[in-house]
Amino acid sequence: MHVIIDGQRVPVTEGMTILEAAEQVGIHIPRLCYHQSLTPAAICRLCVVEWEGARTLVPACVARVQDGAVIHTESERVRRARRTILELLASTVDLSEAPDLLAYAAELNADLDRFADGARREFPVYDDNPFYIRDYNKCVLCQRCVQACGNDMQFTYALTVSGRGFYSRIDTFYHAPMPETTCVFCGNCVAVCPTGALKEKGPFPSPQSPVLDARPSEP
Numbered sequence: 001m002h003v004i005i006d007g008q009r010v011p012v013t014e015g016m017t018i019l020e021a022a023e024q025v026g027i028h029i030p031r032l033c034y035h036q037s038l039t040p041a042a043i044c045r046l047c048v049v050e051w052e053g054a055r056t057l058v059p060a061c062v063a064r065v066q067d068g069a070v071i072h073t074e075s076e077r078v079r080r081a082r083r084t085i086l087e088l089l090a091s092t093v094d095l096s097e098a099p100d101l102l103a104y105a106a107e108l109n110a111d112l113d114r115f116a117d118g119a120r121r122e123f124p125v126y127d128d129n130p131f132y133i134r135d136y137n138k139c140v141l142c143q144r145c146v147q148a149c150g151n152d153m154q155f156t157y158a159l160t161v162s163g164r165g166f167y168s169r170i171d172t173f174y175h176a177p178m179p180e181t182t183c184v185f186c187g188n189c190v191a192v193c194p195t196g197a198l199k200e201k202g203p204f205p206s207p208q209s210p211v212l213d214a215r216p217s218e219p
């Protein structure tokens with residue numbers, strides 16, 4: 001069984017994803033919500049590739065190989081889609097601490113000011129525990145933190161997604177401050193966050209760190 005990726009014949013096995021097949025031969029496909037230790041959520045669409053014969057671009061992190069499939073990971077259609085995703089993200093959130101995304105943007109010649117007149121997603125910075133802060137002005141809603149807190153790593157379920165559409169956000173249940181949730185401060189959410197939205201305060205918790213009631217107001 002094999003596929004053709006960017007002109008290369010790649011041996012594959014049943015059930016392998018396009019992302020895995022490409023990585024076998026050193027072809028790097030950009031990704032955002034994908035993390036090797038988490039269940040692929042396939043929500044960011046940055047890893048889309050062109051599959052000859054398919055009407056739409058497909059997400060490489062979940063699309064399974066088929067024998068003889070011909071895949072393009074760097075076609076102009078693919079690059080345009082990724083570029084637009086990055087430009088839209090930059091219009092709503094602060095990507096200044098997301099080095100991988102900024103590198104992809106530079107590589108694709110993305111204009112991060114293209115939608116500069118668009119509405120920003122703005123939040124207070126939640127500093128409600130001694131260990132880490134939550135700055136959702138930098139959150140791209142990849143949901144890695146929710147997965148790490150849930151079934152993929154810690155099984156504590158302190159985090160969830162609340163709201164709809166533009167008003168979606170990562171949240172705690174009933175918007176509770178983190179110390180009032182099931183959070184055990186394991187740090188897994190901070191470790192998987194790709195944008196600096198979750199930041200550890202340092203190796204030792206400060207006894208002076210304020211524990212604030214950070215309940216956000218409803219949009």
Ligand code: SF4
Pocket residue numbers: 138139140141142143144145146170189192193194195196197198
């Ligand atoms: S806080 Fe970080 S890990 Fe969680 S959804 Fe936002 S960007 Fe992703």
